[in-house]
Amino acid sequence: MGIAYTNLEISNPKYPELEALTIRALADTGAVHMCLPEHVALQLKLEPIDHKEVTLADGSHKAIPYAGPIQFKFKNRIGFGGALIMGDEPLLGAIPMEDMDLIVIPKLRKVDVNPSYPNIASSLAK
Numbered sequence: 001m002g003i004a005y006t007n008l009e010i011s012n013p014k015y016p017e018l019e020a021l022t023i024r025a026l027a028d029t030g031a032v033h034m035c036l037p038e039h040v041a042l043q044l045k046l047e048p049i050d051h052k053e054v055t056l057a058d059g060s061h062k063a064i065p066y067a068g069p070i071q072f073k074f075k076n077r078i079g080f081g082g083a084l085i086m087g088d089e090p091l092l093g094a095i096p097m098e099d100m101d102l103i104v105i106p107k108l109r110k111v112d113v114n115p116s117y118p119n120i121a122s123s124l125a126k
Contacts, residue, residue, distance in 0.1 A: 004104050006092065006111035009073040010036075012044040013080070020073070023090045027104050027111045031093035034070065034083040041067055041085045052084060072096050075113055077121050098123075 004027040011020035021043060025034075036046070048065035055061055068082030079099035092111070097104075101114045101121035114122060 002106065002109045004106065004109045004111055006074070008092065010040075010044065011071045011073075012046060013069055013071050015045050018044060020071075025090035025092040027092045027097070029094055029097070029104055031091055032095055033066075033093045034072070034081060034096050035087050035091035035093065036067075036083045036085055037088055037090065038085055040090060041083070044070070046070065046083070046085070048085065049082070054084060054086075072100060074100055074102060074111070076119070077101065077113060079121075 005024055006027055007022055007024055009020045009022050012018055021040065023040065046067035048067045050066045051063045052066045053061055054064045065085040066082050067085050069080055070083055072079040072081065077100035079096050081096055081099060101117055101123065102111050103114050104111055116122070
């Protein structure tokens with residue numbers, strides 16, 4: 001198994017005049033949220049709307065700014081959500097991956113759309 005990175009487009013729907021950014025993000029199925037460095041959030045004029053108490057990899061806890069809304073685009077998929085403003089590189093967590101029905105292919109070290117539903121994202125609503 002290896003580390004998987006992917007490119008995705010992000011934008012701020014509150015400011016449609018701002019150009020979308022294409023970012024390279026680490027795909028992390030063990031992380032819940034999208035994480036964006038502060039310099040990316042500033043480019044999209046993302047404003048913190050809350051804070052979340054986050055457990056970091058070392059087990060420590062920290063209050064982290066949570067900003068949004070953000071529009072995510074990957075191939076033929078679109079999703080909306082928020083992001084924790086932290087770290088030094090973008091991280092694609094489980095919530096946006098599930099929202100867009102993306103999978104990680106560890107052997108190929110890549111992210112792709114769910115091959116069982118190539119034309120439209122699938123989801124559970126039970």
